[in-house]
Amino acid sequence: NNKLPPGNRHFIIEKNLAALIIHRADREQILDQYLRQQNRKTNTLRTWFNSILNGQFTEVSPGELVNYIKTNQIPYTIVDEVKKEETSFIPTEAEIEFLKDPELLELIDSEFDKKIVGEKESRLSIFINGCGKYVRNAKISSYNLCINSKSGAGKDHVTKNVLKIFPSSDVNIRSRISPTTLTYWHAGEKDWTWNGKILSLLDISNTVLNCDAFKLFLSDGTFSTVVIDQKAQDIEVKGKPVVFVTTASASPNNEALRRLPFLELDETIDQTKAIKKAQAVAAANGISLKYDKTITEALSKLQHVKVKIPFAEDLVDEFPDEHLIMRTHFSRLLDYIKASAALFQYQRDIDEDGFVIASTKDYDIARIPLKKTTSNPMMIPLSQKQKTLLAECKKLGRFSAKQIAPHAPFVATSKVYDALNKLQENGFLSSELEEKDSSIRPVRMYQYVAFEIKDIPTWNDICRKKGNKGSKENKEIRKNKGIKDFLEVNHDSMISPISPISGFVY
Known part of the structure; x- marks a missing residue:
């Protein structure tokens, strides 16, 4: 918090500060605060991080700091005890090994098999969205997802069991929440923030889905205005969580549709049979499988990071321009890439400004949630009701509102025109x-517009289309085989941030 005394070399402080914070969960926040306070334009601790990791020094030097403090007459206090939980941010050897495994995502997906039958693409889509909690420079509205399937399809079961793999302290799950409760949730709590948190609302009502308070959680809003004792008061929503909602009968307005991609679960007979079989096996064996603690603990050690995508310009021409919604969806694709890079941060390069550098593997992983939530070439989000109505329109080809109504009993008669107009x-x-x-007035006749959903290209597809390896920058990133100058720690030489000098506070 203090500006270093003028005329003094900073290497003593920066060297020891690097050793103290390198494995802390709040490393980036401490580093940002230090650099701002010292008016640093670049990350001057990066060299010290590399020196630590190369084994040039591994411990804090209490003597150097004591002499520095005495020479500059800096007030300090000594903390007698260090709380046990302060060491919880240090990754163990097993956790580091897991986070550095090239098959990291596959291992996590296999872990989901313990609690979820099938639904491979759905559960990975939910998980990758959840990893958005680790990204510090994403667009605020990117990490929202609506799991929209029929009652009994297992929406709540799948969502809850995917989110159980994240640290429980960061996951907030509620069923049937009201707009009022949502408005006042954590309001007035001084130190509370939704940043880095996950909010999951199960079986959400249309009232909540379309209310003003919920819009704040989906976008970059800050205040919700409510009336208390006949006076308007602003309630602050601090931060932005990753948002998941489940619903069987959602009728979102256009604003909610723009902010919420829709994901449907597998409702086939084969999936039903597979679930029944898994339930029977579990009942016969009398066991309930739990997630590997090493995995859940390892995920709790991931840092909140900023990410750069050096090959982003190579993606521009691969996605449609015809609809304004692509301004939102293309940004969401880029943020899915960032979420993957944040998950693989122990295997990605770090630039001199501290950004994690995404690899093209992260693009291929980002295709999973993008593909799962795409039902049309324009990538316009459609609710399950809209998709079902569109399927009926396709069957009839040409029709009036009166003719389609018997085929769409799930749409209120008074809302048929509105539903058709939205599709148009x-x-x-x-x-x-x-x-x-048969009619005095002209009748509006609707015509289904045929379209073909093309597969979202893989990175190899993009390269073949371009006839090269992409941009110059990406030629380098394709070589990325993991971090070499950051967090490539030999466990035996890993420094402990809890040293005698960690009791100094000034």
Whole structure:
């Protein structure tokens, strides 16, 4: 918190500060605060981090710090005891080995088999969105997801069991929450922030889905205005969580649709059979499998990081431009890439500014949630009701609102025109007025617009299309085989941030 005395060399402080914070969970926050306070334009501790990791020194030097403090007459206090939980941020050898495993995502997916039957793409999509909690420079509205399937499909079961792999202290799950409760949740708590947290609302109602308070959790809003004792008061929502909602009968308005990609679970007969079989096996054996503690603990040691995507420009021409929603969805794709890079931060390069550098593998991983939530070439999010209505429109080909109504009992009669107009606005239907002998007024006839969903290209597909290896920057990043100058720690030489000098506070 203090500006270092003028005229003094900073190497003593920076050398020992690097040793103290290198494995701390709040390393980036401490580093940012230090660099701002000292008016540093670049990360001057990076050289010391590398020296530690190369074994040039591994411990804090109490003598150097004591002499520095005495020479500059800096007030300090000594803490008698160090709380046990302060060591919880240090990754163990097993956790480091896990986080450095090239098959990291596959190992996590295998772990989901303990609690979830099938649903490979769905559970990975939820997990990758959840990893957005580790990204510090994502667009605020990117990490939102609605799991929208029929009642009994297992939406809540899948969502809850994916989120159980994250630190429980960072996951907030509620069922049937009200707009009022959502508005006042953690309001007034001085040190509370939603940043780095996950919010999961199960079986959410349309009232909550479309209320103003919920919009703040989906976007970059800060204040919700409520009336208390006939006076308008602002309630502050601090930070932005990763948001998951589950619903069987959602009717989101256009604003919510833009901010919430929709994901459907497997509702096939084969999936039902597989679930029944798994339930029978569990009942016969009388066991309940738990996630490997090494995995859940390792994920709790990941840092909140900033990410750069050196090959981002190579993706621009690969996705459609026809609809404004792509301004949101392309940004979401980039942030999915960042979420993957944050998960693999122990295997990615770090630049001189402290950014994790995404690799093209992160793009291929980002395809998973993007593909799972894409139901049309324009990548416009559609609820399950809209998809079902569109399927009925396809069967009829050409029809009036009156003709489609019997085929869509899930849409209220008074809402049929609105539902069809929404589909037309997004380019799925066309319409024209037509004279009918049976009607005094012209009848609006709708026409289904045929489209083909093309697979989202892999990175290899993009390279083949371009006839090269992508941008110059990406040629280098394709060589990325993991961190060599950051957190490549030999466990035997790993320094402990809890040393005698850690009791000094000034």
